[in-house]
Amino acid sequence: MKKDVANAIGGGRRGMPRLHADMDKRLCISVTELAAMLGLSRNNTYDLVNQKQLPTIRIGKMILIPKVVIEEMLKK
Numbered sequence: 001m002k003k004d005v006a007n008a009i010g011g012g013r014r015g016m017p018r019l020h021a022d023m024d025k026r027l028c029i030s031v032t033e034l035a036a037m038l039g040l041s042r043n044n045t046y047d048l049v050n051q052k053q054l055p056t057i058r059i060g061k062m063i064l065i066p067k068v069v070i071e072e073m074l075k076k
């Protein structure tokens with residue numbers, strides 16, 4: 001688990017991740033954060049990414065999901 005996720009508010013190192021207090025200001029979220037927000041397992045969320053059911057931005061090994069895309073998907 002990423003150090004920044006583990007050091008944020010709530011949750012713990014095992015189980016559900018802690019979510020950042022500044023989540024509203026961010027344009028993208030991590031796969032682990034999305035899993036926690038939607039109540040899905042981390043593995044299931046990575047499966048959705050690998051099946052290209054979630055649009056992602058990859059920066060090196062980091063996978064980010066634009067919040068705008070998630071909001072639009074949830075509106076449908």
